[in-house]
Amino acid sequence: MGDPGPLLALTTGEPAGIGPELAVRLAAEGSPAGRLVAVGDPGLLAERAAALGIGLALVPLSPGDPVPAARPGELLVWPVSLRAPARPGRLEVANADYVLETLDVAISACRAGHAAGMVTAPLHKGVILDAGYAGFSGHTEYLRDACGVEEVVMMLATDVALHATRPGWVGSPALRVALATTHLPLREVADAITAPRLTRLLRILAADLVRWYGIEAPRIAVCGLNPHAGEGGHLGREEIDVILPVLEALRDEGLRLDGPLPADTLFTPRHLEGVDAVLAMYHDQGLPVLKYAGFGQAANITLGLPFPRTSVDHGTALDLAGSGRADPGSLRVAVALAADMAARRLQPV
Known part of the structure; x- marks a missing residue:
């Protein structure tokens, strides 16, 4: 078998948006590069897969566990539990903590060497601000502060x-x-x-x-x-x-x-x-x-940052959530780029 590529942590983003279904669709069609482990609620991912008519087996793991070889129709998951039920297109402030926890899990895994990089599905800044996280301005600044770097x-x-x-x-x-x-x-x-x-x-x-x-x-x-x-x-x-x-x-x-x-x-x-x-x-x-x-x-x-991080070029698209019409094109690109960056990082000097 060939090199399976670097392991990438994929945070699934705002649960009311298109992020979870994009992750499911990408897993079903096969990652374009590297290996993916989704960071999110397994029940949410299973629900979105069923709604799309996708047969997908979820494989729960913990960061640092041995990673099995990827097989068609499977999605590796580092579980994080929703704080409240999630429905497509309907924001729930209680899930702001869930979204931030998915980021924390992925960041910690990258810093510990359990993942070679991370890819993020879109989050909703308004929900996080409404939940009391004053000054939150997005993934970029959150990653900067979590990694303790002066500038990104x-x-x-x-x-x-x-x-x-x-x-x-x-x-x-x-x-x-x-x-x-x-x-x-x-x-x-x-x-x-x-x-x-x-x-x-x-x-x-x-x-x-x-x-x-x-x-x-x-x-x-x-x-x-x-x-x-x-x-x-x-x-x-x-x-x-x-x-x-x-x-x-x-x-x-x-x-x-x-x-x-x-x-x-x-x-x-x-x-x-x-x-x-x-x-x-x-x-x-x-x-x-x-x-x-x-x-x-x-x-x-x-x-x-001390590790590769990429993301999609669009937002949560609440109007498309649950419709099956969201385009995973940008997520494919983000995964391919993160895999390329991680592979370059892992090459011996």
């Missing part, structure tokens, strides 16, 4: 090698977009872009393009914050006072950085040629372009 970088990518074997792949196979700020109100973005923060983010982005992608000397294009990258100071001075000095200092360290560049023209084939990643200044500067190019065929990656 959110990056979305449509460049998984899976595109070569999947008919109907759309979008650029070489587009990677990282964010200088993530889930902030627009009026707070400029103040959040400081020289120390931008320096840390660019160092992480460059280092992890080497670590996870094997790019020897990555070239990164950096967006300006303001229209036309500030138009020489006439439309804002952040480019002159903050962004450009950081880029110049990091170039002296050997990083290959272009910019600051106007975002409205950067995302064109001519300007992206030879670029390994783009750093956008805020969420809606970079992600609409990437999602237009490959929505449903992209993955979200957290850089700066």
Whole structure:
């Protein structure tokens, strides 16, 4: 038998959303890469499989247990119990603790070496905030704090090698977009872009393009914050006072950085040629372009962690939950990318 690939922990996300059924569907059709162990409630997964007409045998395990060879029609599970019954499309605040526990189990397993990486189905931030977790802003920041690292970088990518074997792949196979700020109100973005923060983010982005992608000397294009990258100071001075000095200092360290560049023209084939990643200044500067190019065929990656973490490029889709119409395409991409990253991590130096 061939190498079964690295073991990946798949958190099943908001139980009222599409995450559990996406996990079930992916298990039924066979993981595109690596081995999966779902982290969630076995009864919930069995219920969603039955509703979809999928015959699926669940194999409960604990992190650290020997992992049996995957067989068709089976899904390995690290069980976490729901706090309240879950119905498709109907949020239940009591299950916020359940969702966070699935993350904690997967994080602990990765840090202990029981899993080589983790993939996350979508959660619902509003439910977690309503449950009293003030300040919760998403997977990315939660993982940062749980792992005790100073900074992480959110990056979305449509460049998984899976595109070569999947008919109907759309979008650029070489587009990677990282964010200088993530889930902030627009009026707070400029103040959040400081020289120390931008320096840390660019160092992480460059280092992890080497670590996870094997790019020897990555070239990164950096967006300006303001229209036309500030138009020489006439439309804002952040480019002159903050962004450009950081880029110049990091170039002296050997990083290959272009910019600051106007975002409205950067995302064109001519300007992206030879670029390994783009750093956008805020969420809606970079992600609409990437999602237009490959929505449903992209993955979200957290850089700066001690292990690989990827996620889907979409939300909980409460309106689709239980309908059988949710597309597992992004989850396939996220699993394939996490497996590739984990395999690179596990290779002897």
